[in-house]
Amino acid sequence: RKEVEQDPGPFNVPEGATVAFNCTYSNSASQSFFWYRQDCRKEPKLLMSVYSSGNEDGRFTAQLNRASQYISLLIRDSKLSDSATYLCVVKWPRGAQKLVFGQGTRLTINP
C-alpha cells in the first residue's frame, strides 16, 4: 500500500461546479496534513493546512478523518483559475519529520 494515495484523475468539470478530492494515508501516527496546489512546470504552493476540526478558506474546505485515515478537499463554485494539480501531503510523526506526497490529482475547469 502506498504511504499516501490520491485519485490521479484527471477531473474535468464545468466552471461553477463543486468538486471533491480524497486522499488516504497509511501511517496512523501521522502528525500534520496539507493540500498543495501545483501549476504546470512550477513548484508546489501551500493551498491550506488541514485541521482535525476541519477548516474552510473561501471556496475551499478541508476535512480530516483520523479514524478512516483520509483527508478531503472540496472546491465550491469552481473557477477557471482553479485548474491545476492538487497534492495531498502528510507529515510523519514527531522525530521523523518526513513529508510524503500523494501523486497528485489533475483538475481542469472548463468554460
Next chain:
Amino acid sequence: DGGITQSPKYLFRKEGQNVTLSCEQNLNHDAMYWYRQDPGQGLRLIYYSQIVNDFQKGDIAEGYSVSREKKESFPLTVTSAQKNPTAFYLCASNTENTEAFFGQGTRLTVV
C-alpha cells in the same frame, strides 16, 4: 526576503557525468528535502535531513548523494549511477510546526 533558492534553473548533463544541484534557505528551517518529479507524476522523496550533519534516504536514493554541512544548505549530487536522471528536482524546507516551502526547482536534462 526569506526564502529557499535553487540553482541552476536548467541544467544539462552528459552521460556519465556527475552534477550538483544547489539548495539554500534563509528561513532558519531545521529540515530540508529533495524530491524528484517526472512528467505527469507526483513528487518522490530522494533524501531528507532533519539537522546539520545528518540525513536519511528517501524512497529513490539510489544514484544520488547529499550533504548537510550547514543549516542553510543541502546540495544534491546526481551521480553517473543514476541511469535516468532527466526530471524536475525540487528542494523544500520546514520546521516541525510549519508547512514545507519549496524552491523554484531545477530541470535536469541528459544530453
